[in-house]
Amino acid sequence: MIGELVRKEADLAVAPLTVTAVRERHVDMAAPFIHTGLSFITHKAGDAEESSFSLLAPFSTDMWAGLLVSFLLTALCIFLVGRISPSEWAEPRTDENRFTLLHSFWYIMGSLTLQGAGPHPKAPSGRVVSAIWWIFCVLLLACYFANFSSVMRSKSRQVSISSFEELANQDVIDYGTLEFGSTMLFFKNSNNPVYRRIYQQMERKKSFVSNMEEGVRRTQEGNFAFIGEAVSLDLAVARYCKLSRAQEVISMRAYSIAAPLGSPLMKNLSVAILELSESGELTHLREKWWASKCLGADAAHASGALQAHDLRGLFVLLGLGLGAGLLLALLELFSKAHNRAKDGKRTCCSALTSELSQRFGSAAEKDEEDGGDKSKA
Template sequence: MTIELLKELSHRLNFTYELIHPPDGKWGVASSDNIWNGMLGQLQRREVDLVAAPLIIDAHRETVADFTQPYFHEKSGIIIKKPVQSHSTKLVDPLNPMVYLCVGISLPVITFLLFLFEKYNPFYRQVAGRMKIRGLHHFSDAFWYMYGALLCQGGEHVAASSAGRTLLSCWWIFCIIIVTTYSGNFVAFLTVTKETLPFNDVEGLVAQTTYKWGTAGETVFETILKNSELPERRKLWNGILEFNQSDPSVLSSDPAEQIRKVRGGNYAFIGERTYLDMAIGQSCDMSIISTDDFHPLLIALPLPNNTPFLKVFSDEIVAIIETGLIQTWMLKTWPKPEHCEETSISDAKSISVSDFQFAFYLTGIGVMLAVLSLIYEYIERTCYRWVDTHGRRQNEQKKITAFKEI
């Protein structure tokens, strides 16, 4: 695309050109005494009048070159090899661990309440030898019934009291909500490609200890990291310097070498997003982590400092951009990014406790209603006994009165 732009500029501005390569084959970085190598060094020494290469605008580069109006906005990214996904946890992935904890706590608590409601309920006082009969008034039977409800099976014993039935009805609704949600999300986890990356940004990269990282040496990324005062960029650069002592290839200027290191595993390469997209290829063995806020990568043509042609070139570049020729050249000359055979879909989401709020609230409502039902049954049974006792006393008084009259 840059060469197409150069051809169009030469046609519009009526100039000829001769293409030459930098002797050292580098883009250009500065030494400690501000002597630049590569293409920018040629500009600094006035050996060339224009650099026709996709160079990124940077404040340090502007000390030796004047950049035209940018003609392309590039993004940066971090590419790593896809971590091997574990299949051993798929059975528990559909629900958040906190959900399993809350359900595990709810089961014995509700079981104990059901056991109390059934054992000490006055509703069963007329049943002779009840403790010798198996039922929900035994804790073990109550537990296995409640556990069976979680599996949508239930048990052979059924509550007869209003308090027990009220609690069980709410528990059954709770179990149905839990089971159906788990089943639906489990299907999603089996059919959706879940890709969990070890980090999601630059801060995560420098915080972990498993991956080494690097960038293409003699490029703008080295210039940015070397001269930045931002803490995370300083950590990035210090890490590269540390890794470079044992492995100089972390600053290799050959992007292909960097990609080979990425495919070797436990290595992250920081580079231009367009190249990274094309490097993934058909095998889909790598993933890109976007770093859009890392640094604005504006690509422009550099000219020597204080050149009188800067405005002329910038105006023509703006005119070319407005005609849409840049997009046309991109579609025509850029290689198409290859699509993975297995396209990664959005991650399946684990269901958290907040998603089950209503179900847990319903269980609490069931407990309160069961307590109210138990109180009602106590009152009803007490009133019945009072009426029955009062009626017997009246009958006895009538018999005594009748006997006296005789």
């Protein structure tokens, strides 16, 4: 754009152009509309307080909530199948129901630890629910331990870097900046030994990036620090919750709008920019557009914890299995009620109601049913 202004091919360059001595010699620059400097962004390190809850780190809060709901629903399903299925509880008036609500919770807990807790379901419906829960537990534990290893390894490699000197003195993470940009030239031409060492390290590892998006992406992936102008880095931090900008800012500079030498537009542009600055409008615009979008975002997402939607297929599989088990138990009960209706010359609905009242009714209702059967006999 500067070349187009010098060649008189454009009347105005409206862009965040850094004010430099070389540019001032060849084009007119308006009053700066923003001041910034050089800084760097890194992948956000986990809080120290989270170390006390490292066992919970592989899964996010909503994931743990989903697991709790799955545990309760599966235990309830085992309890219902144990009550409904004739293969589990053939004679409610004389047999003892093995799957009470408490035992159902204990059985599900034993399955979650891959140890098991007897007695095991006998009915096909109960075995379907049990098999689906075991598959769910095996896959869930595999995901947990895989992500636990990843999270712990990530935390062990995280370092807290707050200055360029600390960045230059460590070798845990790589760092880079835009290739052939003004930031690269600053480090290349600097007489400061720390900055010179930073450039030599970037040159040796060829860690330059071709554009801002690539630098932000590599930083999000971890083990990389992207060096750039603070105002641009602040915008990236506001959009991506995993990023954090260092507090140190060096080589303060200004952004401005450029025009060809002698342009009559510069005077009015400079006055307008100064008026916006003095009225606070520029500050308001920066606060508006640079406001963080991470407020209220799940911190676990930024730490690499698995979200519930990451394993939604696993939850869908469990839900289908529980539904199939309950449906199969009801079919077993319908079959028994149908056979009893034929033997007792009753309607199917009457036999089914009798079966359900015996399985879910009170002891008084069962005694009443016993009395009714004896009187008929």
